[in-house]
Amino acid sequence: MTNPVYLALDLPRVDAARAIAEKVKGHIGGIKLGLEFFCAHGHHGVHELAQVGLPIFLDLKLHDIPNTVAGAMQAIHVLEPRIVTVHAAGGRAMMEDAKAAAGENTKVVAVTMLTSLDERDLARTGVSGSAHDQVLRLADLAQDAGLDGIVCSGHEVGEVHRRWKHGFFVVPGLRPAGSAVGDQKRVVTPRAARDAGASVLVIGRPISKAEDPLAAARAIEETL
């Protein structure tokens, strides 16, 4: 079975990110590079991390008018990312155009409700109702737009999986039992997310900020 863990390398330096990735590469399935890394190091940084030899997930959370998002997707095509994120809130046309502009081997997935938000935060953005309903609504929109799947928390992935049988589900906000939650609010353990139907488990600080990243990655792998 392929290792479902993608290591989120939200680090300011390429050499430090690569050193951690090299250290743990036998215990993860891929590398996730997000806004911090991409804004600082762009294509060059992605090429460096691709040298590790694992699939690359570009978590750029694109959210703009359809033409602009399609252009951004075309611009990252050469990097051959395995997964790219857009925001479902960008709407159906934006998601359709993002998918049409993506490479054949790139899964395009839509961020539904960030795992750093709870229902109180959601209400403050003007959306009433539960996190669960918001995620299901945006998951339906992403499916209608022809995307490959969505990003959601481990609290919702079970229900989304029941409704969207062949969807691809990326789950961040994962914390091994007893580890610091930080800015995440809708959190479950990696094992709970996997059991509920997650295709990809995104894990960052519990590995990247651990005193011994290799031991942390191994310990997580053993729980799966």
Ligand SMILES: O=c1ccn([C@@H]2O[C@H](COP(=O)(O)O)[C@@H](O)[C@H]2O)c(=O)[nH]1
């Ligand atoms: O809803 C979302 C969408 C993306 N993320 C990203 O996942 C990682 C999580 O890192 P941790 O250090 O394990 O908290 C990070 O890169 C986020 O940008 C998310 O957390 N929630």
